[in-house]
Amino acid sequence: MAARTEERVESQAPPSRGLLGTRGSRERPAGGFEMWAWLFMRISGIVLLFLAVGHVLIMHVVDEGIDRVDFGFVAVRWSDPLWLTWDWAMLTLALVHGINGLRVVVQDYVRPAGARFAVNMFFYTLGFILFVLGTVVVFTFDPSRWPGAA
Amino acid sequence: MNGGTHVAKRKSDVGTLYKGSPGQWSWIAHRITGVAVVLFLFVHIVDTAIIGWGPEAYDRVESVYQNWFVRLLELGLVAAVLYHALNGLKIMLFDFWPKTTRYMKQLSLLSTGIFLAAMIPITWIIGKATLELVGWL
Numbered sequence: 264m265a266a267r268t269e270e271r272v273e274s275q276a277p278p279s280r281g282l283l284g285t286r287g288s289r290e291r292p293a294g295g296f297e298m299w300a301w302l303f304m305r306i307s308g309i310v311l312l313f314l315a316v317g318h319v320l321i322m323h324v325v326d327e328g329i330d331r332v333d334f335g336f337v338a339v340r341w342s343d344p345l346w347l348t349w350d351w352a353m354l355t356l357a358l359v360h361g362i363n364g365l366r367v368v369v370q371d372y373v374r375p376a377g378a379r380f381a382v383n384m385f386f387y388t389l390g391f392i393l394f395v396l397g398t399v400v401v402f403t404f405d406p407s408r409w410p411g412a413a
Numbered sequence: 414m415n416g417g418t419h420v421a422k423r424k425s426d427v428g429t430l431y432k433g434s435p436g437q438w439s440w441i442a443h444r445i446t447g448v449a450v451v452l453f454l455f456v457h458i459v460d461t462a463i464i465g466w467g468p469e470a471y472d473r474v475e476s477v478y479q480n481w482f483v484r485l486l487e488l489g490l491v492a493a494v495l496y497h498a499l500n501g502l503k504i505m506l507f508d509f510w511p512k513t514t515r516y517m518k519q520l521s522l523l524s525t526g527i528f529l530a531a532m533i534p535i536t537w538i539i540g541k542a543t544l545e546l547v548g549w550l
Contacts, residue, residue, distance in 0.1 A: 291508065305508065308501045319494045323487055324535055328542060329478045334468035361451030368448060393458045400462045409467050
């Protein structure tokens with residue numbers, strides 16, 4: 264910690280007015296919800312490093328990329344529990360990671376308490392609906408309803 | 414921050430002038446790529462869910478990629494995910510091993526270098542597919 268404290272000064276100055284309100288790196292919160300949120304972002308970040316980067320490279324870069332992705336491709340993929348688990352874990356972690364990220368961004372740019380609450384509630388609700396939608400689709404998808412398509 | 418936690422600031426953050434240190438640029442890029450990716454995620458969950466309505470519906474949704482501009486957005490998406498991931502790794506390095514902040518500049522250059530190096534073949538691949546799509550290749 265020594266290296267870090269040396270180059271930082273405690274300041275009572277108002278928030279920086281730099282580009283996008285730049286204020287340097289996010290300090291680790293001392294405790295409570297913010298600390299767990301801080302820790303979650305890092306742990307989910309490591310997992311998403313594999314899940315999301317892997318997903319993007321598989322679907323968009325290697326082996327013809329998106330050109331080979333169609334109903335049949337997904338049907339074959341989702342017949343494998345590995346990809347089902349991968350996609351559902353990615354759905355869950357990416358949503359929570361992304362919406363917590365938005366919460367942090369909203370904290371910086373939406374100042375009035377009422378507006379901040381409304382914007383946050385909008386994202387939480389949207390996130391919950393999308394989580395339910397994604398979960399239902401991943402686990403109820405049955406390509407045999409469309410014989411011959413896969 | 415509503416009470417409780419105190420955000421320490423670097424000297425360069427105090428005042429009104431943007432000093433342009435590498436850490437601040439990556440902070441901005443991390444934020445922009447993060448917001449871009451989560452907004453895409455919202456749309457992407459819905460477009461994937463269309464698969465529950467069968468091959469005709471899903472393949473029609475997938476056909477949006479048969480458009481050169483969407484292909485450029487696709488390239489941007491891959492770049493955003495990759496940048497956010499590599500920069501996030503750098504942030505974690507600084508957070509969990511604070512001594513590495515001594516090499517902040519070098520590590521920033523390294524992660525940016527890895528990102529740019531990876532983007533060369535990726536741009537080639539998606540760019541080639543895009544040019545083939547519009548018939549220039």
